Amino acid sequence: MIIVKIIDYIKGFVKINIQGHFIERFINVCMRRNIYLWDIENAGKNQMNLNISIEGFRSLRPVARKTKTKVKILKKKGMPFFFSRYRKRKFFFGGIIIMLGMICYITSLVLVVDIKGNSTVSDENIMIVLENNGFKAGMPRRKVDVAKLQNSVMLDIDEVSWMWINIDGIKATVEVKEKVPIPKIIDKNSPCNIISSKDGVITAISATNGKRVVGVGDVVSKGDLLISGIVGSRDEGYKYMHSSGSVKARTWYEKSVETPLFKEEYSLTDKKIKKSTINFFGFSVKLYLRDKIPFEYYNSSGKVHRLKLFGNYYLPLSFSTSVYEECLMNKKSISEQEAFDIGMKKIQSEIEKEFSHDTLVVSIDGKYEKIDKEKIIVSARYECIEEIAKLIELTDVEENITETEVLE
């Protein structure tokens, strides 16, 4: 039983040699006097070795005299002997205790602050606000009042809509969510026009409010007036309204890309090198001499190993290793058709970024042209149907009236 052995070690015991004619009697007498013995071994004629506790050993003298045996100490084991050996080296133990205390103290501080999730507000800005409210690197973890900091940061920085601090060991991660700017909404009652948001040919137009200016089949370019919010004539007088309606138009997107007639393929070779760094309190020590990587093409992967105690208690010590694996680049030639497919895919992903939410692709027309042995140019034309109506407020009414008249 390991637990019994550990307790024996903590309490300390002595291994002794017993010599005499009545060693059996010695055991019996010990038992009667409640002196506990264990691991009794025969050690030759009329001799035996056994373990005995320190207290037991102290009260052994009368037993030995009574049974006429000789007692010899073979070994002293356990913590009491270990400490008595170093009894004079007080500063050594003091040093160990001070060091443990310092490690505990240092690891209870927030040493690293990481700010995440901000794109418009700068890290410094958030940090200044946090510092003004009593949060800074090097403060004890338990003094961080996250709820209070959250309030003050959200009040002080308008762009921040939410903030939280996660403290993980010595590292505090400040997570920030920024406000999304409110889209400009045109008031339902203010007069406005509908203009075109893209170039195209109108396929359907319906005005629920306002006056249609263009008809089906008309070619419009971006910014053209489609539905006017000014109704009436000079004689009748003008009426301004909030025009509304839907305008569908056929639109075209064109794009061309250059596609090489080969594919780059990488294959790993056996060669690889490892570079390790030790990071201690923010100081990194390189464990390698040459910075240069002797490969033309390589894959690199890194791994950081942070030392931690009891789950989430990070120590300010980490090892990072980067592995660089050499690659060979092979140019594999591909057919024109394959290159064309690759090009078309590239075009598709680029064009889809320009689509609005309801764009419907009607047809795709792609072609390619061979330039030289190495590459082709792929060009594609997307024909789509989409909503192009865009509300625009009538700011200067007078100007719009003259424009309306010109149109008429």
Add this chain to the structure above:
Amino acid sequence: MSNKLKQKISEVMNIPDELITDSPKIELESNKRMWIENYQGIIEYSDELVRVNTADFMVVITGNSFTISSVTLEDLCIEGNIISVEFKS
């Protein structure tokens, strides 16, 4: 109380013998380890032979490389290669 009465009580009340009477309880783990509860004393101890006295009889154990791994007032544990166990009155 006489021994017989004690035995009767333990029989009737279904209590293990060794708790009431002085008779020993002997346990063997394979032929490697032997526990003797309620022993009265070690009469002889050597590498090849151990003699233990109990209230009812004497236990004679022969074998080799015997060690007494623990010994208290009530029980005794002998380890080694046990070849024979004999009860002598």
